[in-house]
Amino acid sequence: MSPVFSHGDLRLYLLNLLDEGPRHGYDIMQALSDRTGGTYTPSAGTIYPRLAKLEEEGLVTKSVDGRKTVYAITEAGHAEVEARSGELEGIEAGLADSVRLIADEVRGSVREAMKSLRADLAAASAEARTQAKQGPQTDDPRVFAREQLQRADASVNEFRARVRSDLRTHVARGGELTAAFVDDLTADLDRIAKDVTRILRG
Incomplete structure (x- = not known):
């Protein structure tokens, strides 16, 4: 089976998830699994480095809520999601095909x-x-x-x-x-x- 996310698509999809609202790491991984019908269940080793990279780029911020680290999108991140809405539609169509x-x-x-x-x-x-x-x-x-x-x-x-x-x-x-x-x-x-x-x- 071909990969669920092509090169660069996961990065954009993570931004899209956070554009819906702040999430902690486990919630992000669960959302990815749910929306791909279980065809893609990412590990912490896959998600957290990408979130860290997004934070370095100023597209995401993180804060600590008790024992959880919560990630939220920034204005710059929201602007990228808006600018690449057409690509997101293609990604969503691909996920539906995977399910x-x-x-x-x-x-x-x-x-x-x-x-x-x-x-x-x-x-x-x-x-x-x-x-x-x-x-x-x-x-x-x-x-x-x-x-x-x-x-x-x-x-x-x-x-x-x-x-x-x-x-x-x-x-x-x-x-x-x-x-x-x-x-x-x-x-x-x-x-x-x-x-x-x-x-x-x-």
């Missing part, structure tokens, strides 16, 4: 997991039919059936774990889960369940 991209990646990952599960189930069903024609490999067909059931359980559990991991990672990064996406996911899972029933009744 859409990560949502698309989650949807793609879920679809791939579903395809994999369908393929595994179809292969298991075909193998079971072949084994049934050839006769059981064990003395007791119930033992064979239990072995295949364990394989199917493992496939379903792996699918569930992959989807849960993708969804939880997406939300942890600040991404959104729309009602439409969850509805589509529920419908897809329902189709898989019907496919399983159809294959088993084959």
Whole structure:
């Protein structure tokens, strides 16, 4: 994935955040994570040196409020934000694209997991039919059936774990889960369940 911020864009975006109002360091980092849908979570080692540079340039001031250092934009900083408003619009558009991209990646990952599960189930069903024609490999067909059931359980559990991991990672990064996406996911899972029933009744 390409960087969320191109060269120089982060500097301008920091000024833009501070133009909205004074913020302390952690608040700035959280705002960046939230507004990029979790695609960019900066470290203190990235943000504080840039804030220090902005302070040296006279674009930002800092003050101590209890145990927190609060940063505020100066008139010169505000003037730069105003002068570069067109660039900021481009940056905002890029951030929106990043949020859409990560949502698309989650949807793609879920679809791939579903395809994999369908393929595994179809292969298991075909193998079971072949084994049934050839006769059981064990003395007791119930033992064979239990072995295949364990394989199917493992496939379903792996699918569930992959989807849960993708969804939880997406939300942890600040991404959104729309009602439409969850509805589509529920419908897809329902189709898989019907496919399983159809294959088993084959």
